[in-house]
Amino acid sequence: MPGVDLVTFDRSSDLFPAWHRTKQLVYLQPRPDDDSVERSRGRVIPGRFVAAVDDGAVVGTYRSWQTHVTVPGGAAVPADAVSGVAVLPTHRRRGILTRMISEDLALAHEQELPVAVLISAEASIYGRYGFGPATEASRWTVDGRAASIAPDVRTAGSVRVVDEAELRALAPAVHEAARRPGEIDHPDQWWDRDFGIDAEPDRVPRTGLLHVGADGTPDGFATFRADDIWVDHVYDSVLHLERLQATTDEAYTGLWSVLAGIDTVARIEAPDLAVDEPLPWLLTDRRAARQVSRTDFQWSRLLDPAAALSARRYESPGAVVVEVADARGWASGRYLLEADEGGAGSCCRTSRSADLTVPVAVLSAAWLGSATLPAAVVAGRVDEHVPGAAGRLNRLLATARAPWTPTEF
Numbered sequence: 001m002p003g004v005d006l007v008t009f010d011r012s013s014d015l016f017p018a019w020h021r022t023k024q025l026v027y028l029q030p031r032p033d034d035d036s037v038e039r040s041r042g043r044v045i046p047g048r049f050v051a052a053v054d055d056g057a058v059v060g061t062y063r064s065w066q067t068h069v070t071v072p073g074g075a076a077v078p079a080d081a082v083s084g085v086a087v088l089p090t091h092r093r094r095g096i097l098t099r100m101i102s103e104d105l106a107l108a109h110e111q112e113l114p115v116a117v118l119i120s121a122e123a124s125i126y127g128r129y130g131f132g133p134a135t136e137a138s139r140w141t142v143d144g145r146a147a148s149i150a151p152d153v154r155t156a157g158s159v160r161v162v163d164e165a166e167l168r169a170l171a172p173a174v175h176e177a178a179r180r181p182g183e184i185d186h187p188d189q190w191w192d193r194d195f196g197i198d199a200e201p202d203r204v205p206r207t208g209l210l211h212v213g214a215d216g217t218p219d220g221f222a223t224f225r226a227d228d229i230w231v232d233h234v235y236d237s238v239l240h241l242e243r244l245q246a247t248t249d250e251a252y253t254g255l256w257s258v259l260a261g262i263d264t265v266a267r268i269e270a271p272d273l274a275v276d277e278p279l280p281w282l283l284t285d286r287r288a289a290r291q292v293s294r295t296d297f298q299w300s301r302l303l304d305p306a307a308a309l310s311a312r313r314y315e316s317p318g319a320v321v322v323e324v325a326d327a328r329g330w331a332s333g334r335y336l337l338e339a340d341e342g343g344a345g346s347c348c349r350t351s352r353s354a355d356l357t358v359p360v361a362v363l364s365a366a367w368l369g370s371a372t373l374p375a376a377v378v379a380g381r382v383d384e385h386v387p388g389a390a391g392r393l394n395r396l397l398a399t400a401r402a403p404w405t406p407t408e409f
Contacts, residue, residue: 004054016041018058019051026086043193052096060087062100070179072369072399073313080108082118109330114307120299132365133296135182135403138275142268147260147288156250157213159258167208168195170218177247181368182403211251220251241270274404298405300364303330309347314339316395323354331360355389369399
């Protein structure tokens, strides 16, 4: 677009304050003062920042950094994480986002990153750039008065209340051990911000729970805040669960036993949990825990399908030849995906005839294990050349547990 320049910089640049204020404005956040801008500069993950500048004013923002995405089997695939994407309403429909994201994805491809990931603020935007919704999140509500852990549920170890500073030191190790497909790296800046070490002055401290296994090893944690509400001397308080991660079933049940057992809590609100939470199975009355909603969360964009799909494990054996259609060319090609009985898989380019043709956005949505291919077939997004090929590919890619990204980025 004539008159609009894209300027690449790092977080130490004098351009950062204007960049940050523009991003905040687009997302309807309060205009930050100078102190708040500098705190944000220190907290933001270092990486590549892009400002769209029109006549000296920042009218668009974008940033990216290298991370890793956990895939089925536990391997970590290098990825381009994208965030802070914003264009002022005065400059929409002028190709600014297309320029910013195309430049960044081309650079990620040159750097041989197999995939790019983001969390989409608008679901209608990113499909045209080859992204597909690869993980989902769900919002749960638990009736605090009705919820009780069933007597036959297995528990072990102990739970204690901890402050955020102590939990900051212990949570990263639990997080690494508990990572599911769809999770990304959490650098120190993220942990410091999330546990109040480097936070805004008006931030309200949260309560932490730590589960310790029978061998004395921390293996689960939860954080929450609460609204203390009483009506006519009867408690109606709401507990807002912000994060819960556990490396063992015992840690998961132990944490929920404490949360569900707080007498003065009428309701627990838990956003951004996995869509396949086992919580209802822990309760005497399974209806006390309800999945209120579910939505797409992390979007993926395969840049090198062979590298991305070779890195993961597979729960079903089989083989299929996939023609990947990518208008931008990075992922285009014909690939042979194979998996053996032991779960090892490989993906490579091939000259064999394709069993089906799949758009890159559809394959990007399915690569972490979300069983999305049958719906894509119904929608006419997948072209089968061999009957049943989409079913074979879906069985190859699907996982027993849903991929999940528990945190925004």
